[in-house]
């Protein structure tokens with residue numbers, strides 16, 4: 001027989017227990033699993049990395065179209081830093097490593113880091 005208590009999506013239910021009159025008791029539990037911490041990947045401005053290289057990096061590694069990538073690059077250039085994307089910890093770490101390696105290989109000092117989203 002189907003559960004008698006309406007269940008919100010993903011709302012956990014305790015294992016059924018048997019009441020004193022042999023009835024089956026389903027106890028609703030509040031959600032215990034909190035969503036994972038997310039990390040924003042940030043590029044920092046510098047005086048040496050060419051604008052075109054930064055636009056290319058934002059397109060390639062953060063899947064932005066050219067116009068969006070250009071807007072993000074200009075924001076970094078004017079404000080000192082800018083968020084390129086928000087990811088799980090592992091994906092953010094991989095993005096930082098890939099961008100840093102691409103920049104060093106091309107001889108640019110571009111700084112990329114990840115930080116927890118509040």
Ligand code: TYC
Pocket residue numbers: 043044045046047048049050051054073074076077110
């Ligand atoms: N400031 C750089 C220049 O004038 C461009 C730049 C933009 C560099 C963004 C890094 O994250 C950066 N060539």
